[in-house]
Amino acid sequence: MKKLSCLLLLIITSLSVSSCFKDLDDEKIQASDLEIQDFIYKVMRKHYLYKAEKPVLADDRFSDNAERNAYLNTFMTPKDLFNGLLYSQDRFSFLVDNYRQLEQQFNGITKNNGMEFGLVQIQSSGEVFGYVRYILPNTSAEANMVERGMIFNRVDDQILTATNFKSLLSPDNYSIGLATFEDGTLTPLETSINLQKQQYTENPVFIANTLTVEQQKIGYLMYNGFRDNFDAELNNAFADFNADGIQDLVIDVRYNGGGSIETxxxxxxxxxxxxxxxxxxxxxxxxxxxxxxxxxxNKISTGANINNLNLNKVYILTTGSSASASELLISTLTPYIDVVQVGTTTVGKFQGSRTFYDSNNFSRNGTNLNLGHTYAVQPLILKSVNANGFTDYVNGLTPNIEVSEDFSNLGELGNPDETLLKAALDDILGNGRPSRRNQSLNFKTLGESKMYNATYQRMYVGNE
Structure with a gap:
């Protein structure tokens, strides 16, 4: 009888525990749209940089919660509300419905096939093509021998257009159809290459070499994203530059859309x-x-001492893909040293953002984090002003030496003969500056591979 009683107690206890786990893990209470929208509104009312431009965000806009809720209920979805709260000139604030994916992207983790590309439209004909900018190591693109400078005008046998490129290039698997671009003419080739995306962590320190040109040691750093989890790698590159005794430095941020202000x-x-x-x-x-x-x-995020060069002059390579923290680097150094910008005009983003979560203090680690949804808000919350009071460069930063990439002959990154690097080296060595060359007037830029990332062209402060 005693054994039977114990058995019954064990069964009842097991069912109770099982029920508890089911309640916690399998039947989480889904947050309502109103609950999510209330969180979004409170974040924007308190932190949004352009709060003053949106009367609905005034602290005294609503007399009580009922009136505010009535306003929130006029929007069908959280996204509709968020868009309705944005200042008309804000190009960079955004909302995500899965903050875990956003956090991965901040650390450089994305679904990636390794082919970093740009997309342009030929103004005269309206034709669209992609050009390969660089290849990430240990990826599908590298395995399939995709190379910088390759041109493609088809995806899964469909011709790229100004209206279909986003949908064609977003799947995890697709094939690209190669083409040539010579003398302004786009010619399809029969060759196609299959590519597959996988979860990938990109090291933004892509190239860090010391070049010896005409007996002069010149450091070349191609840096593709300001990410603090790779600060040690960046700092190590400068240790190598120090050890090599470089006399000049070229920083290549032509494809760098920004990232951490601290970095x-x-x-x-x-x-x-x-x-x-x-x-x-x-x-x-x-x-x-x-x-x-x-x-x-004088310290990086890990606490290690910064390896500094004490330079009084630096060359920075830019294009229309250089944004945010890339522009901040130019802006903040300019009051102190000679900054020579080489390439084409940058995006024009001088504002920073932060990720806000639905918790008591809007941080990831705050108490009462709402587990009923995974929305997060990434609004602009600040603008950066340099030591000379310079800011608001909405039209981008204009280069001192204007020269653009040649899509028909991109050259090898880090090679002294590559167009943008050569322009910088010629100026360093006193060989004269190139005559103005800007082929962008013949092309309309449509996008690039990183446009699919929520962190695209973002500059952000660290989250608590």
Missing amino acids: CNDLASMVTGQFNGELFSTQVFNENFSDEEVLFN
């Missing part, structure tokens, strides 16, 4: 070093917050 500060401090403790930038927020000064520093 940008670190990179600027690596280039210099003699301005430690001086003003890097002033961060200007909305009326709810005071401005904050950010200073040049």
Whole structure:
């Protein structure tokens, strides 16, 4: 009888525990749209940089919660509300419905086939083609021998157009049909290459070499994303430059859409070093917050000492894909050293953002994190002003030496004869500056491979 009682107790206990686990894991209470929209509204009302431009975000806009809820209920979805709260000139704030994917992308983790490309439209004919910018190691593109400079005009046998390229290039698997582009003429080839995306972590320190040109040692860094989880790799590159005794430095951010403000500060401090403790930038927020000064520093995010070069001049290569923290690097160094910008005009993003979660203090680690949804808000919350008071470069930063990439002959990245690098080297060596060459007038830029990432052309501050 005693054994039977124990058995019954064990069964009842097991069912109870099983029921509890089911309640917690399998039957989470899904947050309502109103609940999510209330979170979005509160974030924007408190932190949005352009709060003053949106009367609906005024602190006294609603007399009570009922009136605010009535307003929120006029929007069908959280996305509709978010879009309705944006200032008309805001190109960069965004909302995500899965913050876990966003967090991965901030760390450089994406679904990627390894082919980083740009997309342009020929103005005279309206034809669209992609051109391969660079190939990531250990990817499908590398395995299938895709190379920088390849041209493609078809995806899964469909001709690329200005209206279908986003949908054709978004799947995990697709084939590209190669073409040639010579003397302004796009000619399809029979060759096609199959590519497959996989989860991939990209090291943004793509090339870090010391070039010896005419007996002069020149450092070349191709840096493709300001990501603090690779600060050590970036710092190691500068240790190598120091060891090699470089006399000049070329930083290539032509395809760099931005990232961490802290890492940008670190990179600027690596280039210099003699301005430690001086003003890097002033961060200007909305009326709810005071401005904050950010200073040049001498340690990276890991706590390691920065390997600095103490340079008084730096060359920075840019294109229309250089945005955010790439532009901040130019802006913040300009008051202190000679910055020679080579290439084409940048995007024009001087604002920073932060990720906000539905918790008591809007942080990931805050108490009462709402587990009923995975929405997060990434609004612009600040604008950066350099030590000379320069900001608001909405039309981008214009190069000192204007020269554009030649899609029909991109050249090898890091090779002294590659167009943009050669223009910088010629100026360093006193060989004269090239006559103005800008083929972008003949093309309309449509997009690039990183446009599918939520972090595309973003500059952000660290999250708590």
